[in-house]
Amino acid sequence: MNTSLSQNRLLELEGIRKEFQIGPARLEILKGISFEVAAGELLAVMGTSGSGKSTLMNILGLLDRPSAGRYRIAGEDIGQLDEPSLARLRNERIGFVFQQFNLLPRLNARDNVALPLQYRGLPRREALARARAMLDAVGMGDRDHHRPNELSGGQQQRVAVARALVGEPSLILADEPTGALDSRVGQEIMEMFLRLHREQGTTVIIITHDPGIAAQCARLLRMRDGLLVEHDALAA
Amino acid sequence: MSIWANILEAMRNLLATKQRSILALIGIIIGTGSVVAMLSIGGMVRHETLKRFEDMGTDLISIRLRAPEPDQGLGVSDLAQVEQGLAPWFAVVTPSIEAGVWFELGGQEQFFTQLGSTANMQALYRLELAAGRFISPFDHYQRFAVVGQQVANAYADAGQLLAPGSTLAIDGRIYSVIGLLERAPEDLFGGTDVNHSLIIPIGALSRLDGGEIDSLAARIKPGLAHQASIEQAGQWFAQHFPGLDAEFSSPEQMIAQMQQQLRLLTLMLGAIGSISLVVGGVGVMNIMLVSVTERRREIGVRLAIGARRRDVRRQFLIEAVILALIGGLLGLVLGALAAWVVAYFAGWGFFVTLPVLLLGFGVSAAIGVFFGFYPAIQASKVDPIIALRS
Numbered sequence: 001m002n003t004s005l006s007q008n009r010l011l012e013l014e015g016i017r018k019e020f021q022i023g024p025a026r027l028e029i030l031k032g033i034s035f036e037v038a039a040g041e042l043l044a045v046m047g048t049s050g051s052g053k054s055t056l057m058n059i060l061g062l063l064d065r066p067s068a069g070r071y072r073i074a075g076e077d078i079g080q081l082d083e084p085s086l087a088r089l090r091n092e093r094i095g096f097v098f099q100q101f102n103l104l105p106r107l108n109a110r111d112n113v114a115l116p117l118q119y120r121g122l123p124r125r126e127a128l129a130r131a132r133a134m135l136d137a138v139g140m141g142d143r144d145h146h147r148p149n150e151l152s153g154g155q156q157q158r159v160a161v162a163r164a165l166v167g168e169p170s171l172i173l174a175d176e177p178t179g180a181l182d183s184r185v186g187q188e189i190m191e192m193f194l195r196l197h198r199e200q201g202t203t204v205i206i207i208t209h210d211p212g213i214a215a216q217c218a219r220l221l222r223m224r225d226g227l228l229v230e231h232d233a234l235a236a
Numbered sequence: 237m238s239i240w241a242n243i244l245e246a247m248r249n250l251l252a253t254k255q256r257s258i259l260a261l262i263g264i265i266i267g268t269g270s271v272v273a274m275l276s277i278g279g280m281v282r283h284e285t286l287k288r289f290e291d292m293g294t295d296l297i298s299i300r301l302r303a304p305e306p307d308q309g310l311g312v313s314d315l316a317q318v319e320q321g322l323a324p325w326f327a328v329v330t331p332s333i334e335a336g337v338w339f340e341l342g343g344q345e346q347f348f349t350q351l352g353s354t355a356n357m358q359a360l361y362r363l364e365l366a367a368g369r370f371i372s373p374f375d376h377y378q379r380f381a382v383v384g385q386q387v388a389n390a391y392a393d394a395g396q397l398l399a400p401g402s403t404l405a406i407d408g409r410i411y412s413v414i415g416l417l418e419r420a421p422e423d424l425f426g427g428t429d430v431n432h433s434l435i436i437p438i439g440a441l442s443r444l445d446g447g448e449i450d451s452l453a454a455r456i457k458p459g460l461a462h463q464a465s466i467e468q469a470g471q472w473f474a475q476h477f478p479g480l481d482a483e484f485s486s487p488e489q490m491i492a493q494m495q496q497q498l499r500l501l502t503l504m505l506g507a508i509g510s511i512s513l514v515v516g517g518v519g520v521m522n523i524m525l526v527s528v529t530e531r532r533r534e535i536g537v538r539l540a541i542g543a544r545r546r547d548v549r550r551q552f553l554i555e556a557v558i559l560a561l562i563g564g565l566l567g568l569v570l571g572a573l574a575a576w577v578v579a580y581f582a583g584w585g586f587f588v589t590l591p592v593l594l595l596g597f598g599v600s601a602a603i604g605v606f607f608g609f610y611p612a613i614q615a616s617k618v619d620p621i622i623a624l625r626s
């Protein structure tokens with residue numbers, strides 16, 4: 001890793017472990033994971049099912065705390081932060097995209113996209129205006145009053161991407177974003193991430209089982225059984 | 237997220253589960269309805285009673301006299317002493333002796349009262365004359381009669397138009413008519429109806445019937461506290477006429493009595509109201525808990541995009557309060573309707589006051605907060621990881 005990268009570290013993980021209590025047993029799912037991500041990287045995470053990818057993603061996204069180890073975002077030690085501060089960080093710096101889209105079924109596309117801004121405290125009118133603009137940007141401007149169940153999977157994922165982007169986060173975490181889509185539509189979504197990475201310099205981490213998707217990322221993390229087994233720069 | 241955005245969302249979520257929401261609200265509807273009906277009916281009774289006293293004045297006092305032992309009663313000769321003795325509290329005092337009589341007039345059985353009184357009576361009861369004059373202090377033992385409206389009507393029906401100067405034969409006595417009364421308001425103390433009476437100088441009647449005075453009517457002096465004056469006057473009686481039972485009635489007492497009679501209704505509505513409100517509250521709690529379970533994934537998503545736990549808690553609490561308020565609103569309508577029905581059949585003027593409405597609203601909001609709190613806490617404790625995995 002060169003010096004310019006290390007000066008520009010967005011994420012730093014040191015010896016991250018995660019245990020779950022399952023009945024009487026404690027099961028270690030992450031067994032000591034260390035890596036760094038520079039600002040502006042496009043990163044794929046692959047690994048067998050159950051290897052702990054989503055668990056890692058939840059920790060990266062501040063939805064969960066590690067059992068041990070240190071995690072810093074932009075130099076700030078996350079272990080020191082209380083719940084409202086974590087919520088604020090999630091709201092301002094992180095955008096999530098899920099395999100199952102996870103749009104709120106009772107809200108239309110525009111209201112779904114506006115939600116992060118409303119939690120940020122923006123006036124509803126402004127939040128809605130920015131949501132509309134973001135829907136235009138992902139090519140869903142004409143569907144802003146449609147509810148999720150009136151949209152196709154690919155359309156829903158576009159709206160979900162708009163929701164992840166509307167707050168202008170520095171980090172996008174996508175957990176199998178193309179997993180529920182056919183390959184053509186999946187590639188369209190992937191291209192949105194590529195464009196975002198290229199044009200805005202947003203850091204993007206994509207969990208995927210699809211080698212074709214992973215191949216488009218500059219860097220690949222491979223996990224097995226709670227450990228990073230490969231930690232290499234692809235293609236470049 | 238602003239409170240308005242929260243409210244908007246809450247409405248949207250509730251609308252999505254209309255039927256279930258309405259069912260859960262029946263308890264709150266009935267509860268708030270009962271509270272509103274109870275308070276409205278109480279208010280109307282009070283207003284209605286006060287209104288009746290308005291014509292007569294709320295300073296009017298009635299004193300029923302009863303002497304358990306013979307010869308202990310108040311006689312006409314004691315009047316001067318009584319008037320003087322009660323003067324510190326009462327501005328005008330007028331006695332009455334009543335002698336009822338059934339007799340036949342134009343083929344109809346009639347019941348009239350010969351009411352022995354004094355000239356003061358006219359002012360005290362605010363009686364209006366249709367013709368002639370009222371009895372005067374100078375009439376002493378004269379068999380004069382001032383005729384109540386219903387009596388005059390009965391005579392007119394029997395073909396005899398009464399006028400000052402006419403003579404009447406009642407109960408074997410001859411009276412000469414000196415005046416005719418306009419319709420008088422009914423006696424609020426439940427005493428004799430002036431409209432069915434002949435008012436006769438008390439001297440004349442006591443001489444005929446040897447009567448003891450049945451009751452006194454009086455007006456409390458302006459500016460005096462009613463209840464205290466009544467108590468002191470009662471003490472005066474106990475001191476000077478120990479053998480006499482003097483029972484005071486005041487408009488306040490009458491109102492209290494009427495409200496006492498309504499106590500059963502009030503208690504019943506109160507009991508129904510509070511039970512229903514608790515049932516309704518549990519209904520709200522139940523529906524909110526179901527909602528939390530159903531919307532776990534939604535909560536997980538909200539947390540992921542930056543909602544704080546207290547945002548989630550607030551959202552569910554607002555939803556519970558709005559749910560309860562909708563019930564409260566329907567309850568207000570129901571309660572007002574019930575009060576209207578009661579007013580309609582009782583012949584009262586219907587009204588609902590703002591404080592009652594606000595209270596009904598407040599009660600339902602409080603129920604929403606109280607019973608919505610636990611589900612809201614549950615919602616805020618949802619683990620986003622588990623919620624999003626499912």
Ligand SMILES: Nc1ncnc2c1ncn2[C@@H]1O[C@H](COP(=O)(O)OP(=O)(O)OP(=O)(O)O)[C@@H](O)[C@H]1O
Pocket residue numbers: 020021022029047048049050051052053054055056621622
């Ligand atoms: N909250 C939890 N409680 C108990 N066990 C958990 C929890 N979360 C994850 N696990 C377990 O941890 C292991 C890793 O799960 P994880 O979801 O991270 O896998 P993954 O790599 O994302 O798999 P997939 O590719 O199938 O999504 C699994 O065995 C899972 O059952």
Ligand SMILES: [Mg+2]
Pocket residue numbers: 053054055175
């Ligand atoms: Mg996973």
